[in-house]
Amino acid sequence: MQRRTSVAVISGSFGAGHDGAAAELARRLQEQGHAVHRHDFVDLLPRRTGVLLRGLYRRQLTVAPRTWGWLLALAGSERFGRPAAALTAAADDATLAAVGGADLVVSTYPLASQVLGRLRREGRLAAPVVTYLTDLSVHPAWVADGVDVHLALHDDTARQAKQLGAPDVRVVAPAVRPAFQRPGPSLQREVQALVVAGAWGVGQVERAALDIAGTGLAVPVVACGRNDPLRRRLNRSGRIVALGWVDDMPALVRSCRVVVQNAGGLSSLEALMAGVPVVTYRCLPGHGAANAEVLDRIGWVPWLRGRADLAAGLRAALDGRTAFTPSPVQPETVIAELAVTS
CATH class of the missing domain: 3.40.50 (Rossmann fold)
Structure with a gap:
């Protein structure tokens, strides 16, 4: 310089x-x-x-x-x-x-x-x-x-x-923190499907988590961000592990087998940079759906548009297939x- x-x-x-x-x-x-x-x-x-x-x-x-x-x-x-x-x-x-x-x-x-x-x-x-x-x-x-x-x-x-x-x-x-791009310790080895919904924990998060549990393919672990009412409600279900604010998201992401997201934002890119497959499910209207369409079209993140697609989509993601190729x-x-x- x-x-x-x-x-x-x-x-x-x-x-x-x-x-x-x-x-x-x-x-x-x-x-x-x-x-x-x-x-x-x-x-x-x-x-x-x-x-x-x-x-x-x-x-x-x-x-x-x-x-x-x-x-x-x-x-x-x-x-x-x-x-x-x-x-x-x-x-x-x-x-x-x-x-x-x-x-x-x-x-x-x-x-x-x-x-x-x-x-x-x-x-x-x-x-x-x-x-x-x-x-x-x-x-x-x-x-x-x-x-x-x-x-x-x-x-x-x-x-x-x-x-x-x-x-x-x-x-x-993508401008993603280096912690997502290098190996490191995991927080929970048993995590299989991490459901992310941004810092505010918005969208059809509970329905998405229950749908995942219903497939029998993965244990849904939900990162609720700062939405404490959502965290308390999900933990009462007995079928979902709900977390509050997580300081070490890189370790949590690396400990899961697949990330399920609804907005197509930074969380998706962080998971992809960490080498973890991502799927879109029950996405937010507006920018969530628009991002989901592009991510699906370019082959980075498949958009599972309904419950009928969920099981097959999760199986494919758990097999580790991804076409993420950043610049x-x-x-x-x-x-x-x-x-x-x-």
């Missing part, structure tokens, strides 16, 4: 996926000698607007997840564009104040990318902007005019981003090159 550069990383604490990717990218860039400053988009919105939006999002996924799918579909339409632009514009000044001195800005959250793209278009932000696409499916909100480079995790994702107008898209490997290009390499040349 020719000089010490400053990189600002903006995520969004709506679940743990965006933050997880941001944290790993920040760690890698710091190892390379960059000065990295992280920001949460929630904190950049004025008067606790971000906190309220995060609470509403979590409530929606917990109580009425189907409405999230409807809202996400509406968000891709023109009639939604004006109120969305007004909402994100409220974060313009705070975002500029937070990242204005950086040599390069990285976003792992779509609304942050919208703000950064607008600041670039208006000439208010001089630093190049990179969007790291945490999803395999690209929603229109992910692609903001003005963003210089988009990083995609697969050729299919890159194609989607280009169709939505992204001018420069590069395919990179050899690391995201921090691309980011570092852009930061140095900016």
Whole structure:
């Protein structure tokens, strides 16, 4: 590296996926000698607007997840564009104040990318902007005019981003912690099927776990995240092992034979990087279904669309068959090159 550069990383604490990717990218860039400053988009919105939006999002996924799918579909339409632009514009000044001195800005959250793209278009932000696409499916909100480079995790994702107008898209490997990529001790040798539902433990988790138990092929172990009511309810069933917040997820993932997921986010990529087969079952509406479709299409994670598919899908996964082939290009390499040349 020719000089010490400053990189600002903006995520969004709506679940743990965006933050997880941001944290790993920040760690890698710091190892390379960059000065990295992280920001949460929630904190950049004025008067606790971000906190309220995060609470509403979590409530929606917990109580009425189907409405999230409807809202996400509406968000891709023109009639939604004006109120969305007004909402994100409220974060313009705070975002500029937070990242204005950086040599390069990285976003792992779509609304942050919208703000950064607008600041670039208006000439208010001089630093190049990179969007790291945490999803395999690209929603229109992910692609903001003005963003210089988009990083995609697969050729299919890159194609989607280009169709939505992204001018420069590069395919990179997932930003997953090294602990998932190297051998290590396991927490529970008896675990066979690990059911993950994000940090909030949302979706049809209980039904999925009971369906798995009903096949007789695996003992369902559910990582409930911070959803303590779900953990207590599942443990009363007598057929499911329900865990609360797990500090050592790499060891837990390595101790299972298959991971069953419902959102297609960071947990799926972590398991795949650990060499553990993953299946999608009873996925969340909206981004969950969209990611499931792409993951199934590219051959990384089969989508088991109903109970009739579950037993055969689990058998195939337990046989260890997977077609996961990440790009050899690391995201921090691309980011570092852009930061140095900016």
